[in-house]
Amino acid sequence: MDIIIQLAHGFVSCMTPINMAMLVVGIVVGLLIGVLPGLTLVMGVALALPFTYKMDVTASIVLLTAMYVSGTYGGAFTAILFRIPGEPIDVPMLWDGYTMGRKGQPAKALGWTLVSALGGGLLSAVVMVALTEPLAKFALRFSSPEYFVIVLFGLLSVVAIGKGSLANAFISMSVGILISSVGTDPIYGAFRFTLGSPLLADGIEFLVVMVGAYGVGEVLARLETGFATKPIAKISDAHTELPTWKEMGEVKGMFFRSAVVGDLIGLLPGAGATIASFVAYGIEAKFGKRKAEMGTGIAEGIIAPQAAATASVGGALVHLLALGIPGSGATAVILGAFMLHGIQPGPQVLISSSGMVYTIFASLFLGLVLMCAIGYFAIRPLVKILDFPEAVVSAYVLILCFIGALSIRNNVTDLWLIIGFGVLGYGFERMKFPVAPLVLGVILGPIAEEAFMNTMISFSNDWTVFFTRPISGTIVAFTTIVLLLPSIQRLYLRHFASPAPTAAR
Amino acid sequence: MQNHLVRSLLPYVVGLVIAITLYINAGQFEYTPRGDLLGPGAWPRLAILLMGAACLYELGRRIIAGNRDATGFIEVFDREPHTDEQAEPVYLSLLIGGVVLMGVYAVAVPYLGFILGTFLFLAAFMYVGRYRDHAVIWGASAAVTIVCGVLFLRIAYVSLPRGIAPFDKITDIFFAIPGL
Numbered sequence: 202m203d204i205i206i207q208l209a210h211g212f213v214s215c216m217t218p219i220n221m222a223m224l225v226v227g228i229v230v231g232l233l234i235g236v237l238p239g240l241t242l243v244m245g246v247a248l249a250l251p252f253t254y255k256m257d258v259t260a261s262i263v264l265l266t267a268m269y270v271s272g273t274y275g276g277a278f279t280a281i282l283f284r285i286p287g288e289p290i291d292v293p294m295l296w297d298g299y300t301m302g303r304k305g306q307p308a309k310a311l312g313w314t315l316v317s318a319l320g321g322g323l324l325s326a327v328v329m330v331a332l333t334e335p336l337a338k339f340a341l342r343f344s345s346p347e348y349f350v351i352v353l354f355g356l357l358s359v360v361a362i363g364k365g366s367l368a369n370a371f372i373s374m375s376v377g378i379l380i381s382s383v384g385t386d387p388i389y390g391a392f393r394f395t396l397g398s399p400l401l402a403d404g405i406e407f408l409v410v411m412v413g414a415y416g417v418g419e420v421l422a423r424l425e426t427g428f429a430t431k432p433i434a435k436i437s438d439a440h441t442e443l444p445t446w447k448e449m450g451e452v453k454g455m456f457f458r459s460a461v462v463g464d465l466i467g468l469l470p471g472a473g474a475t476i477a478s479f480v481a482y483g484i485e486a487k488f489g490k491r492k493a494e495m496g497t498g499i500a501e502g503i504i505a506p507q508a509a510a511t512a513s514v515g516g517a518l519v520h521l522l523a524l525g526i527p528g529s530g531a532t533a534v535i536l537g538a539f540m541l542h543g544i545q546p547g548p549q550v551l552i553s554s555s556g557m558v559y560t561i562f563a564s565l566f567l568g569l570v571l572m573c574a575i576g577y578f579a580i581r582p583l584v585k586i587l588d589f590p591e592a593v594v595s596a597y598v599l600i601l602c603f604i605g606a607l608s609i610r611n612n613v614t615d616l617w618l619i620i621g622f623g624v625l626g627y628g629f630e631r632m633k634f635p636v637a638p639l640v641l642g643v644i645l646g647p648i649a650e651e652a653f654m655n656t657m658i659s660f661s662n663d664w665t666v667f668f669t670r671p672i673s674g675t676i677v678a679f680t681t682i683v684l685l686l687p688s689i690q691r692l693y694l695r696h697f698a699s700p701a702p703t704a705a706r
Numbered sequence: 707m708q709n710h711l712v713r714s715l716l717p718y719v720v721g722l723v724i725a726i727t728l729y730i731n732a733g734q735f736e737y738t739p740r741g742d743l744l745g746p747g748a749w750p751r752l753a754i755l756l757m758g759a760a761c762l763y764e765l766g767r768r769i770i771a772g773n774r775d776a777t778g779f780i781e782v783f784d785r786e787p788h789t790d791e792q793a794e795p796v797y798l799s800l801l802i803g804g805v806v807l808m809g810v811y812a813v814a815v816p817y818l819g820f821i822l823g824t825f826l827f828l829a830a831f832m833y834v835g836r837y838r839d840h841a842v843i844w845g846a847s848a849a850v851t852i853v854c855g856v857l858f859l860r861i862a863y864v865s866l867p868r869g870i871a872p873f874d875k876i877t878d879i880f881f882a883i884p885g886l
Contacts (some may be wrong), residue, residue, distance in 0.1 A: 254864060368763050372757050372758035375753045375757035377756065379750055382753070386735070388743075389745070391736055391737035392736070393732070393735055421801060421805065424800050424801055424804045425796055425797060427797045427836050474814075540707075590838065590839070592832045593832060593842065596828045596846075596847075597850050598853060599827075600827070604854065607865075608774070608865070609868075616812045616815070623808070624805060632717050642753075646753075654748075654749065658743060661742075662742065685864035
């Protein structure tokens, strides 16, 4: 009951003009980012981060969360209409969404996307409200060993559940942790890797790494191809046709299954919307009622990835708010926004700033409804943004990155750093080293170090404490399971699974 | 084939060399020890060890497994047929041009000021990006510069470089324009 009252207060607080303005701006910008193939969801959220410096913390989190949630939806428009996935999340949307569009039902495909995003998002928002407070209360029992292993869990799950080589992800994470250790050591005041520079003695701002690696790095990756996005066909009547209640009733079971899968994946630190989208589609293709027809343009192939992707947002916000552990690149940026305002999310936030937390919860509910309304009525102007030449959009993105760098300490050195991290991000992408573990390493590195050093001080350098205490031991066991997931998956596929049929096109 | 293998091993060899160098460096931080507490190098050294171990593992794996790229958890769910990534043309000159241009911006912006520097950078970057509609290039550069200038210099009061004489006059003129 208390939760419902607090949520009601959250709705009232969310409806202040500034919060509503941020909500609308966040949704529109998130949808545009989703539509534009050159801009990714995390990059967009990272680009907005420097501009939240002077904003109220609640308004800034409302803005970033709105961008995050609508970014999981906007890319579906271009995937269905033009076969351009605006985001990696939207790749599964090509298999059935685009195919349904080619069969002459693009409006219907867009309708299924809207309903799935709204339903999946609302379901996950309810789960988020229900789970955050109990989890935060449980987390109050945590001491430094537990906190260290939970941060480690977050870091290692990003490494384990991703794309490409596990070793590359480990290297990327290590580089991130090393970058975060540059500067003055918090216990001894010793200078670490500062090269004698007074500016480096202050450390490297995570914002510089984040905006550089995601923003500048991705623009460089696009520039290298000569901004070669194929010209799109003109769509004269892009609109959304909602499915009937009867049609929705026929797929309610699989919708619920996909949304739950998305929510559970979101709850796992490290696994974001992209993984949710792929896994939900994979489950439907493997075990669904119409598994043989997946890839031929059926509603199930649209509902599964979209419901799961949007549902993952609520799940990801649970451990961000309750434990202070970001589960994905986007939530890492949102954690960064909290930290810019001197707030460390975690169990204490629900006690000290419950009003803010419930306003963020309410903004997710309102944001989902607004997102679908804007998506329904403004689809044509939204996809019109694809008419902008990529070179123009990229130049603008770079300027936003530079302004972000210059506004941190008013120092041109940060501009050089952002360019340097942009080149590093580009190099990582080119050599197939994932960027997300790098960014998470930079953000979580200092938190992990503090918890690790406190544990070593409190327990006289006894590292076995991480395994012998019940809660931390259990989390270590979970971490080991997550780390072994790719191997378990490989073993399963080798012994039990037949090769998946390729989608019809 | 041999060249391809060497090329793919190179990042891990470089990573290993960096790890060794940093490990040595982390042992040389100056500090006053406190009892048997771990020193300031302990935490970075853990990260360096992890990095070195990952580099060694990947080197070994590539040599033994014949340079095959490892696949992660998510690829199993991917049903998109993968085309040869090299099929998309790569323009190294554009990339270098872009990086050099950003470097020039970083050097020039304290002198030219944010307004003039940004305007010139935007136009130059679009040309580097092989866009050739001159009217759009100069128009968009001017529009974006004005929007950013108004938003960040006049509304948000972000402290951006004003430039040195005579270029600071442009910033002054920008601040003096009524209605902006």
